[in-house]
Amino acid sequence: MTDNLAYLRETFLQPAPPPGGDSTVLGWLKRNLFASVKDSVISIIALLVVVWFLINVVDFLFIEAVWTGTNRLACATVAQGGTLPDTWHGACWAYVNAWFTQFMVGSYPRDQLWRPITVAILFVATLTPLLIPKVPRKGLNAILLLIVLPIVSAVLLLGGVFGLPFVETSFWGGLMVTLILSFIGIAVSLPIGILLALGRRSKMPIVKMACVTFIELVRGVPLITVLFMASVLLPLFLTPGTNIDKFVRALVGVSIFAAAYMAEVIRGGLQAIPKGQYEGADSLGLSYFQKMTFVILPQAIKLVIPGIVNTFIGMFKDTSLVSIINMYDLLGIVKASFGDATWLTPVTPLTGLIFAGFIFWLFCFGMSRYSAFMERHLDTGHKR
Amino acid sequence: MSKKLLTAVIGTALLGLTAHTASAGTLEDVKAKGFLQCGVNGSNLAGFGAQDSSGKWTGLDVDLCRAVAAAVFGDASKVKYTPLSAKDRFPALQSGEIDMLARNTTWTINRDSALGFDFRAVNYYDGQGFMVPKKLNVKSALELSGAAVCVQSGTTTELNLADYFKANNLQYNPVVFEKQEEVDAAYQAGRCDVYTTDQSGLYSIRLSLANPADHVILPEIISKEPLGPAVRANDSKWFDIVSWAHYAMVAGEEFGVTTANVDEKLKTENPDLKRFLGEEKDQHIGKDLGVDEKWAYNIIKQVGNYGESFNRNVGEGSPLKIARGLNGLWSKGGLQYAPPIR
Numbered sequence: 001m002t003d004n005l006a007y008l009r010e011t012f013l014q015p016a017p018p019p020g021g022d023s024t025v026l027g028w029l030k031r032n033l034f035a036s037v038k039d040s041v042i043s044i045i046a047l048l049v050v051v052w053f054l055i056n057v058v059d060f061l062f063i064e065a066v067w068t069g070t071n072r073l074a075c076a077t078v079a080q081g082g083t084l085p086d087t088w089h090g091a092c093w094a095y096v097n098a099w100f101t102q103f104m105v106g107s108y109p110r111d112q113l114w115r116p117i118t119v120a121i122l123f124v125a126t127l128t129p130l131l132i133p134k135v136p137r138k139g140l141n142a143i144l145l146l147i148v149l150p151i152v153s154a155v156l157l158l159g160g161v162f163g164l165p166f167v168e169t170s171f172w173g174g175l176m177v178t179l180i181l182s183f184i185g186i187a188v189s190l191p192i193g194i195l196l197a198l199g200r201r202s203k204m205p206i207v208k209m210a211c212v213t214f215i216e217l218v219r220g221v222p223l224i225t226v227l228f229m230a231s232v233l234l235p236l237f238l239t240p241g242t243n244i245d246k247f248v249r250a251l252v253g254v255s256i257f258a259a260a261y262m263a264e265v266i267r268g269g270l271q272a273i274p275k276g277q278y279e280g281a282d283s284l285g286l287s288y289f290q291k292m293t294f295v296i297l298p299q300a301i302k303l304v305i306p307g308i309v310n311t312f313i314g315m316f317k318d319t320s321l322v323s324i325i326n327m328y329d330l331l332g333i334v335k336a337s338f339g340d341a342t343w344l345t346p347v348t349p350l351t352g353l354i355f356a357g358f359i360f361w362l363f364c365f366g367m368s369r370y371s372a373f374m375e376r377h378l379d380t381g382h383k384r
Numbered sequence: 385m386s387k388k389l390l391t392a393v394i395g396t397a398l399l400g401l402t403a404h405t406a407s408a409g410t411l412e413d414v415k416a417k418g419f420l421q422c423g424v425n426g427s428n429l430a431g432f433g434a435q436d437s438s439g440k441w442t443g444l445d446v447d448l449c450r451a452v453a454a455a456v457f458g459d460a461s462k463v464k465y466t467p468l469s470a471k472d473r474f475p476a477l478q479s480g481e482i483d484m485l486a487r488n489t490t491w492t493i494n495r496d497s498a499l500g501f502d503f504r505a506v507n508y509y510d511g512q513g514f515m516v517p518k519k520l521n522v523k524s525a526l527e528l529s530g531a532a533v534c535v536q537s538g539t540t541t542e543l544n545l546a547d548y549f550k551a552n553n554l555q556y557n558p559v560v561f562e563k564q565e566e567v568d569a570a571y572q573a574g575r576c577d578v579y580t581t582d583q584s585g586l587y588s589i590r591l592s593l594a595n596p597a598d599h600v601i602l603p604e605i606i607s608k609e610p611l612g613p614a615v616r617a618n619d620s621k622w623f624d625i626v627s628w629a630h631y632a633m634v635a636g637e638e639f640g641v642t643t644a645n646v647d648e649k650l651k652t653e654n655p656d657l658k659r660f661l662g663e664e665k666d667q668h669i670g671k672d673l674g675v676d677e678k679w680a681y682n683i684i685k686q687v688g689n690y691g692e693s694f695n696r697n698v699g700e701g702s703p704l705k706i707a708r709g710l711n712g713l714w715s716k717g718g719l720q721y722a723p724p725i726r
Contacts, residue, residue, distance in 0.1 A: 107440075
């Protein structure tokens with residue numbers, strides 16, 4: 001039999017050195033950046049661009065930046081009426097500092113600032129333990145965060161009871177509005193989205209049709225149109241005198257929007273669950289709700305965490321659309337501040353937008369990191 | 385089908401509208417609720433309607449709202465502001481969401497008649513102007529032949545520009561952008577020689593340029609943009625109060641009465657001024673107008689006269705430093721003129 005083989009090795013091979021030579025920094029550099037002449041040229045050019053860019057950014061943001069001042073003259077060059085040299089180009093943090101309270105809470109009465117601050121503390125205090133998997137009593141915690149906190153916050157922020165002066169929503173603004181809109185949107189959209197997704201897969205024709213109609217109708221219209229309709233046209237239709245608060249109108253608009261998108265994300269998860277799971281649950285004699293809550297949904301939602309978080313992040317950023325109906329969310333108030341003649345300089349808009357962008361990024365990046373953590377934490381069998 | 389539906393919807397909207405305007409009596413409504421709801425500029429137009437860093441509203445238009453509140457309530461602080469964009473300002477007034485609109489709105493015949501509003505007082509005479517770099521050494525818009533002009537598309541500004549150059553037989557190259565920021569950027573980058581928009585806007589744009597002193601605003605105004613407060617039509621009582629609140633500020637400047645000296649002026653012997661300040665015996669100007677006799681005194685005391693307000697918000701006392709020009713008193717070559725208060 002052996003003569004039929006074309007080749008037969010009779011000695012062991014000498015062990016070769018590990019691939020790639022060494023694992024030192026130099027070795028890594030040589031392997032990845034300077035493997036050939038062409039690679040080296042590209043690497044050096046890219047590095048120079050990055051370094052040049054970083055130097056400029058750091059220079060603008062920190063080194064040349066103005067940190068203190070009381071009006072535009074602090075950030076103006078000689079030609080603009082100030083004292084800085086004409087070649088100066090830096091961020092005007094003094095302006096962000098002066099507008100900081102506005103950026104955070106809008107024109108909320110300054111003597112009542114403790115109210116939004118208290119709400120913020122309560123929010124962090126109830127959210128943090130819910131986010132840490134090891135902390136017990138998740139059910140109670142969720143009720144506190146999703147039901148008790150919104151009610152307490154509404155009472156605290158609006159006032160008008162318990163001797164708190166009434167603060168209209170037209171005084172609300174800045175990051176506070178962005179966070180309230182997106183938190184309520186998120187809190188409302190998830191349960192409604194789940195119901196809509198289940199409804200859409202239901203075998204009952206009327207429920208199914210209602211859910212499909214709602215989802216398709218809401219998804220088929222841009223959010224900006226709904227907000228515009230709610231703010232401009234709705235008052236014309238209603239009998240004069242009936243004035244639904246603009247904030248509430250926006251809140252409802254944002255929430256139903258998020259719910260429709262969420263429904264489709266969750267439906268994706270439901271469809272990914274093999275039929276055997278449904279049949280298995282049925283054969284155990286579980287009722288519909290038992291089947292869904294104990295078998296299907298825990299698996300389905302886990303599958304679509306990236307999609308859910310994607311929708312959350314999208315919604316968080318979409319809330320800035322409310323500025324077109326003249327509600328001052330974070331971006332809206334930053335833009336509005338450009339019109340403040342006290343701080344009008346060429347660098348003011350840039351500084352303001354960098355600040356707003358940084359805040360938005362902080363929240364979105366936080367959400368995305370947490371979802372990655374959650375995926376790893378929940379991933380109990382799908383890891384490859 | 386959909387056409388029918390649309391007609392029905394619009395019909396209902398109009399019905400609601402007329403029903404409201406017919407109910408009238410804004411003054412009674414305002415007095416009943418205890419504050420004035422004033423529509424102002426929502427995108428923070430420096431000098432006209434803008435929030436400052438403490439959340440306080442300031443500006444020429446805001447001062448007018450405060451003056452009306454001072455006349456009606458004797459307290460200029462009883463105003464709530466509704467920030468509005470150019471698009472939603474008219475529906476807001478029509479629907480009764482606001483009691484008056486003071487949002488640098490141009491008085492045109494169409495808005496006065498077809499849209500169902502009333503205009504009379506003009507608190508700022510604006511007009512389209514030109515800004516050019518100083519180094520071009522241009523002294524008048526008539527020297528702009530062959531210039532590249534930066535302009536925002538789809539605005540009356542663009543049409544006025546075409547009309548003006550055609551009427552004066554001048555050549556020009558329009559450099560058109562859709563957004564204001566794009567126009568700003570193009571002008572700064574030197575893509576055009578001239579920037580044109582409303583003159584009041586040019587002053588604040590100039591402040592945001594790298595070298596404001598290198599740019600001059602030409603004296604020519606090529607369009608008429610009288611900006612003033614608007615109210616719903618067919619409510620002459622309320623319309624009178626809003627108009628006369630402005631005239632009282634102008635009259636205050638004519639009399640030389642300011643926030644600082646108004647209490648002193650109460651002792652005056654001048655019958656005209658006495659009437660103005662509500663000191664004449666048995667006078668009924670305020671009563672006829674539907675407000676307190678001290679209405680003008682309250683306006684001057686709490687808001688100031690027109691000159692003070694102008695100076696503080698857009699004039700020499702502000703970063704904008706707009707010259708009085710057309711907005712000077714009639715006796716000083718401007719157009720601001722208060723009808724006699726008697």
